[in-house]
Amino acid sequence: MILDQLVSRLEQLFEPLRSVLRPILSDPQVALLWTVLVAVSVGTLVWDIRKRNQAIPSLMKGVWGLVVLYSGPFGLALYWYAGRTQISHDSLWRRGVRSTAHCYSGCGAGEVVGVTIAQGILALAVGWVAAITFGFAYVFGYALTVGPLMQEGVSFGEAVTDAFYSETPSITIMEIAAIGIDLLLAADAHMGDILFWMALVFSLSIGFLAAFPINVALVRLGVKEGMKNPAELNAGS
Template sequence: MLLHGLLTQLEHALAPVRHVMRPILSDPFVMGVWALTVLASVGILWWDIRERNRTLPSLMKGVWSLVVLYSGPFGLAVYWYSGRTQIANDSLWRRGFRSTAHCYSGCGAGEVLGFVLLGGLLALGSSLVTTAGTFALAYLFGYALTVGPLLQEGVGFGEAMLDALYSETPSITVMEVAAIGTDLLVAGQAHISDLLFWGALAFSLSVGFVFAYPVNATLVYFGVKEGMENPANMG
């Protein structure tokens, strides 16, 4: 009862955000421009990787592709600042961005799959099943993106899972609470055929990134996470 009351108060406090964002995220012109901007951003990313940053590992090429696909020019700006081999010098802030991007790529895939499959195709709406299932998929994809590379390096499964649990759980939790909460707040009753469904999903992903960034930067600062290798060393 206490938790329900707190959630109700929070929803009421954030109601102005919902009233502002719903018309924007359901506007065909706005979303059309956004889609074209995302496509252009992905094109610029792939051109830059092919022409100037071929030495980036395949994993990070995939990570940055998903980040830009989720967040368009915002994701491209993060890549340009922290993910290219041409960065002048590395820093905590750049390492924090790379760490967040790595987490974001996997968790975002889980969130998209959860909302599209459970909330959209299975028409479960904003039910507890959709929320819990989306959280579970986000954790699954987020952990897999850490466990998989460790297994390829010869680390045992148990050790790899333990590493993923303590290094990724804080980031995934904050990212998905922010992202899933935003999606449910803005488009909790939207159907998969509604433009708002897709607009709110795209918006919520970027919100999750913003909230997770300070968590990842803090984890990198205290050595819990490495923040991914400095790409300048690969050039």
């Protein structure tokens, strides 16, 4: 397949980086350390929300929970920078972070499900893994926008149209980067391998970084709102 040939060429191009990262991501001690960091980060997030940030809407609580679960201390730092009601002021960059986090939470779930089913369980070829994972990422990503819009009274058709125009650029860039990195590092890994899971985790954070500039641009252009300023929620409460 053309996609398999493309992946092969990319593997050759990025072989130096691949040769460095694969041993690190396959190391049980690195995996254990990462698990501890994620557990501490999630615990800190839960404590902070319960003690100081209950005013945050349930949707964003879930969003930040997934972001920290995917990216550990990196995700917690993003929450501290842009998601807490105690932020000193809002900005385009903070709005971009919240918008990316919203997209990331849904797309990340779709990527985890897609890779686990297509590669981990069914052991499909690279092309099918990429296609199925992209499909799940789009479905989960769109759902996280369509659902809340319909709860606000927007019709299903209008909500889907809004999600398509506002989320497609971000989802596409995020998943090209994330799925590409995951397959580059662990296309031959099995579900029982540490590399399978650590490459997936690593690729998710790379996807966030890739999508962030796109979301900043979309917020600046008014295509996306960038989620509500949490400091205003604190003032209102």
